[in-house]
Amino acid sequence: MSAEIIDGKKVAEDVLEECRQEVKELKEGGVVPGLAVVLVGEDPASQVYVNSKVKKCGELGIYSEKIVLSKEASQEEVLDVVERLNGDSKIHGILVQSPPPPQIDEEAIVRAIDPRKDVDGFHPENVAKLALEDGSGFVPCTPAGCLRLLQASGVETKGKEAVVVGRSMIVGKPMALLLVGRGVDATVTVAHSRTSDLAEVCRRADVLVAAVGIPELIKRDFVKEGAAVIDVGINRVDDPSAKRGYRLCGDVAYDEVSEVAGSITPVPGGVGPMTIAMLMKNTIKAARQIG
Ligand code: NAD
DSSP, X not given: OOOEEOOHHHHHHHHHHHHHHHHHHHHHTTOOOEEEEEEXXXXXXXXXXXXXXXXXXXXXXXXXXXXXXXXXXXXXXXXXXXXXXXXXTTOOEEEEOSSOOXXXXXXXXXXXXXXXXXXXXXXXXXXXXXXXXXXXXXXXHHHHHHHHXXXXXXXXXXXXXXXXXXXXXXXXXXHHHHHHSTTTOOEEEEEOTTOSOHHHHHTTOSEEEEOSOSTXXXXXXXXXXXXXXXXXXXXXXXXXXXXXSEEEEOSXXXXXXHTTOSEEOOSSSSHHHHHXXXXXXXXXXXXXXXX
């Protein structure tokens, strides 16, 4: 058996097409959605992420601001920027790129963002709204993208066993809440670094989501035949034959798992493109709600 490949680029393009339409409608009503992206320091991966978010805004007609602070910036300086953006009527979405330098208390920064502009969905008010299934909140972009991939691929979740590997606030926990939510209706297990016999737990899954950060942790014998496998991991592994000296791989051993899974996301080209598409969706939602 060879798994069907879940094409994240294609599904993301569909989401972005919806976004284009929604931006057009909002603009007709006199609202231009605006996103501010704050980068503290010079982390190269963060620079790439920030630039791609700003570029995507441009492609969709969303106004964007990129605010870059030095790597020595103080907590007060970052808080001042957030405070200014909270009060800026051109800006509907604010995100501070993670990870900030060590002198910055990231949690305090997230709490300072107006929850109505917290398009990353990390503010405690939005975490609570997700748990409460209050649709006015913002769902973190990566798990929201994973759910959309499952839905777009016609994967049945109702009454099925879902296993999420990883319990971070960015991916694992919100993913579990989405899967157990009304309308999705999976029976959810969350596995993590202290789970005993991970393979046995994973084998229960009709839907398996891996968000760990360990290259190819999930092997063929972890996967039930026919399961849908969503690989969130983005890991750099050394590869002297690659131009850049490394290649990207997921948390799932793609080649061997493809032989047993019913469907699977590749890395790259699976969850990655969905994250940015869902960020655009959240920004548009914020613009709609704030006006
Ligand atoms: P994290 O480090 O915050 O969390 C990792 C989780 O994995 C933890 O909850 C931990 O308990 C669990 N874990 C660690 N070792 C384990 C083991 N041996 N067995 C079972 N569980 C174990 O990471 P994160 O922010 O949730 O990200 C996870 C991965 O997803 C990373 O590779 C990250 O780069 C990637 N990621 C991708 C996107 C995307 O857009 N595709 C977005 C966010 C994160």
